[in-house]
Amino acid sequence: MTPVPGGVLVDGELTVVGRIVHASNATLVCDVSNDDETLRCVYKPVRGERPLWDFPDGTLAGREIASYLISEALGWGVVPHTVLRDGPFGPGMVQRWIDTPDHRPETGDRADLVDICPPDAVPQGWIEVLRAYDADDNEVSLVHADDPRLHRMAVLDVLLNNADRKGGHVLEGVDGAVYGVDHGICLHEENKLRTVLWGWAGQPIGDDLLADIDTFTGTLDGDAFSTRLAEHITLREVEALRERAKTLLATPVMPLPEGPRTIPWPAF
Template identity: 40%
Template structure:
């Protein structure tokens, strides 16, 4: 991503194009325009969120937190995501839309595109560290350049360990050294913005998950016997 992507999303005029019908919380397709540039984006207003028992309101802020973490690691797992207080339906997140073929999702990528496996493994590591509770197969997108992206990260960063994901094929695999090196910096200091987006206990738990992974650098198995998979899986 370039700084211009974040500037465009942060300052551009938002024109709503339609509702993403399959989304459990309100998600709207938008066109963002500024300075002669345009981009499609996904706008998620706080007003459209369903109340959750295990997450506080304003989960759209966790969409931004996931991007901040991905960007700090240099992994490009999460598309550019900003917060907008002036959205058409009030405060919410705005994420760059990823052009993709909806028939290509985690399951088809894993089965038919072995060249994506390194990026899928990296996403599994990211989800473990971010404590993603909702990594469905349809949240994994392949863009026209062949890069794998993860979307819908609003249900991340809980302090209690709640990992739920469809990405279990890499369980038992060692985490590559370059990823461990990237993660090591989080033990010294988290990105400053996370202090504004997450509770102190959530920040501490994030660093503890990193420390545990560095001590035992292997992707875990689902110790619950198959219950750590979100529903529906796609």
């Protein structure tokens, strides 16, 4: 469940050490320190959020916090520890950095759980999501691993109504866990699910995940957790989250893509 308030992410001193330049919004790499601990983290100040036509200005950091709280309430631990706090450039989202294994192509190991490859080279145990053509007019396949850790993330994205699950937002940590990052455009009341994780579309959701969703729905029906979420998203968005959870319980099948914009662009 949600960690006890406090700790180095909340009250440590933030020192900027770099910037992720390809991110859509201002995304700073920081060290956060107190007398006992130093952690690497990501800091996204609200003032650095790029305006979007369909999400209210200045709400992306709060959506990241709400997504973390939901992941923790489910007991899934998909979203790294995330807090809302002040920093060098004002209030913003601060999230624990996830260390990932080094990729060594000479070993044949795959570094990512989502990838692009030739259609005749889809690895065993992987799922093909779609075929397209690259910039050189070569046919390629968008694929992802058939991994229960990734499946759980895909179910979480349905609950979060994640509008931007890119392949680069899926991280396998050195601890063996799989994490999802960049949840700023989630939890809209209208259906906006865009993801690269369509491999389980139309397939049943496992009983273990459904049991967690059932417990979560009970938590969401209580005033305390709903009130906490309402600090970051609107009451209508909280209600839409509740309806998505109940829909999954009533029809425990992964949804099918709807409409022309069901995969984020770029996909990575």
